Amino acid sequence: MPDKNRIAPAYAFSELKAKLDYPVEGEVLRKFGDPDGTGHSSRGLVLATGPDGLVTAPADGTVVFAGTFRSYGEMIILNLGDGYHMVLSGMDQVKVSAGKFVFSGEPIAAMGAKRVASATALALETDRPTLYIELRKDGEPVDSRPWWIATDAGKARNDS
Numbered sequence: 001m002p003d004k005n006r007i008a009p010a011y012a013f014s015e016l017k018a019k020l021d022y023p024v025e026g027e028v029l030r031k032f033g034d035p036d037g038t039g040h041s042s043r044g045l046v047l048a049t050g051p052d053g054l055v056t057a058p059a060d061g062t063v064v065f066a067g068t069f070r071s072y073g074e075m076i077i078l079n080l081g082d083g084y085h086m087v088l089s090g091m092d093q094v095k096v097s098a099g100k101f102v103f104s105g106e107p108i109a110a111m112g113a114k115r116v117a118s119a120t121a122l123a124l125e126t127d128r129p130t131l132y133i134e135l136r137k138d139g140e141p142v143d144s145r146p147w148w149i150a151t152d153a154g155k156a157r158n159d160s
Helices: none
Strands: 027-030 045-048 054-056 061-068 074-081 084-091 107-110 130-137 140-142
Antiparallel strands (some): 045 130, 054 107, 074 084
16 A cells, blocks of 8 residues: 655656556557657657556656647656656546656546547557657656566456
């Protein structure tokens, strides 16, 4: 049970490699460095989710931004500590506000019934909702793959 009075991450984010679940159950459509459909390389990870999928905080952190951003739908930026920030976009409904401290696994948003139209999302070959995840270290995008437990299956997995 997390300490509800805690306002700082329980663990340094740099120590959480290979320990985080994806923020939503889904299938990886695009990885960091893959072509993004606009002639550039992807600066993040794209997961195709189910309609109305629940998005949870992948790690403890403070919400820096929560709201609508351009054509990307709802966006959340989490300060995870150690100079790391995580950008999540493409959600339909945000359940947190800027300044709130969130715990790993806490519900923070919900996906919609269909994909949010953005330049990079339009190049994807799916009509399913998509969550874009970008990890930044000191303001620069970095590959988030070393932090995730799952490789392609999202949160639902059978460890037996």
